[in-house]
Amino acid sequence: MLVYFASEARISSVSAGKCDPRDASSVIARFDCGRFEWELVVADEAGDTYDEGAYNQSGMCGGGYTDCSCDLVDAYTLDASKDFVPTDNGDGTWNWYWDLYGYNQATYGGCTSGTCEGTGETETQNPTVAMYQGFDQNEYIGCTY
Amino acid sequence: MKCKVQFLLLLLFGVAVHSALAQSSQDPRMKMTTETAPDGHVLFKVENLSAQPITAMVLQVTHSYPTNPGHSGQSLRYFDSLINSDTERDLLRYQTHTFTLPKISGPNVAGVRSDAALRAAIFADGSSYGDPQWVNRLMLGRKAASQSLEEAVKILQAAKASGASRDVLTKQAEDAKSVKAKAARVPEEKMAAGQVYETIAWSLKSDATAGSPSTSLSVTARIDELISRFGRQQQRLLNSKPSPVATSPVGLAAN
Numbered sequence: 128m129l130v131y132f133a134s135e136a137r138i139s140s141v142s143a144g145k146c147d148p149r150d151a152s153s154v155i156a157r158f159d160c161g162r163f164e165w166e167l168v169v170a171d172e173a174g175d176t177y178d179e180g181a182y183n184q185s186g187m188c189g190g191g192y193t194d195c196s197c198d199l200v201d202a203y204t205l206d207a208s209k210d211f212v213p214t215d216n217g218d219g220t221w222n223w224y225w226d227l228y229g230y231n232q233a234t235y236g237g238c239t240s241g242t243c244e245g246t247g248e249t250e251t252q253n254p255t256v257a258m259y260q261g262f263d264q265n266e267y268i269g270c271t272y
Numbered sequence: 273m274k275c276k277v278q279f280l281l282l283l284l285f286g287v288a289v290h291s292a293l294a295q296s297s298q299d300p301r302m303k304m305t306t307e308t309a310p311d312g313h314v315l316f317k318v319e320n321l322s323a324q325p326i327t328a329m330v331l332q333v334t335h336s337y338p339t340n341p342g343h344s345g346q347s348l349r350y351f352d353s354l355i356n357s358d359t360e361r362d363l364l365r366y367q368t369h370t371f372t373l374p375k376i377s378g379p380n381v382a383g384v385r386s387d388a389a390l391r392a393a394i395f396a397d398g399s400s401y402g403d404p405q406w407v408n409r410l411m412l413g414r415k416a417a418s419q420s421l422e423e424a425v426k427i428l429q430a431a432k433a434s435g436a437s438r439d440v441l442t443k444q445a446e447d448a449k450s451v452k453a454k455a456a457r458v459p460e461e462k463m464a465a466g467q468v469y470e471t472i473a474w475s476l477k478s479d480a481t482a483g484s485p486s487t488s489l490s491v492t493a494r495i496d497e498l499i500s501r502f503g504r505q506q507q508r509l510l511n512s513k514p515s516p517v518a519t520s521p522v523g524l525a526a527n
Contacts, residue, residue: 175378258467266345
């Protein structure tokens with residue numbers, strides 16, 4: 128299946144050096160337990176934008192349990208986050224992608240030692256990265272080199 | 273359907289739009305449709321009509337710029353339930369996966385023409401859809417993931433044996449990611465391998481900076497957790513069809 132579409136034409140010039148792409152993403156929504164939904168957008172200072180659409184990543188809620196030393200671990204939240212990773216091809220084009228950092232649900236287990244060996248719990252955070260989702264290659268953003 | 277797509281895209285862009293649905297080689301195992309979301313993004317939807325789950329797909333959106341004739345960029349969008357096993361599941365019969373196409377605008381990219389096509393898909397039984405070169409690229413991504421998981425486990429085991437610090441192990445992971453990126457012949461290899469090593473670096477960083485100190489793992493405990501996690505992911509890859517181990521880099525597309 129092939130779909131073709133085009134946008135309105137409007138051409139102007141831009142000075143060199145003002146077109147380095149930057150992360151112009153916005154937060155669409157922040158959910159419970161650190162889950163974020165972003166509108167991932169690449170922009171340059173000349174006003175060009177590549178809006179990649181909405182992507183989300185899970186954070187985690189942890190704590191709220193008694194550990195092996197009988198201490199109550201306070202409840203806490205870890206937020207998802209992201210990094211924009213651009214690469215200059217040196218010919219006026221760029222490659223880029225995003226790393227989306229987050230967490231799978233924490234895993235819990237019993238204690239093998241400690242004063243609360245029989246009743247305490249251990250918690251393991253499970254960080255995760257979503258990188259193999261999209262890759263933009265040789266994208267032109269109008270710089271004059 | 274063709275008329276509907278054209279109408280929606282005409283509404284969106286206000287210029288002549290040509291849908292190539294009629295030219296596409298429709299596969300009875302999949303139903304592909306497009307629609308325009310309220311925010312203006314064009315959504316490319318793939319419904320699995322086969323009893324065999326879809327385990328991987330790649331969508332290519334080629335961008336041609338009137339402001340830079342002869343040049344084209346591309347947005348690649350991936351779905352892979354083996355490489356992205358944390359976030360994606362096999363696409364079962366009658367389930368739909370939606371790819372969001374980029375919206376490009378601005379003075380220097382005005383008039384951009386975009387051509388979107390599902391280049392390849394892989395089913396759980398090892399059969400595939402699409403251009404063999406693109407199927408091969410998906411498989412090269414899986415092979416890169418498998419190799420990186422194997423190499424990462426060796427790095428983790430060595431770090432545990434030597435008592436390497438968090439910083440040292442983080443740098444080893446970042447270096448390995450960089451080496452893989454430089455050696456990659458196609459983006460699929462770079463991204464799949466990079467995800468493995470980035471997971472190590474992110475896990476170590478998260479342990480050092482986030483959450484309750486009592487729940488952050490020691491370096492040794494994190495190494496054990498990653499070895500276990502990577503082992504499970506590797507096993508799923510090795511059990512998948514076609515086998516990523518048997519993939520040979522033939523007929524690679526240039527981009």
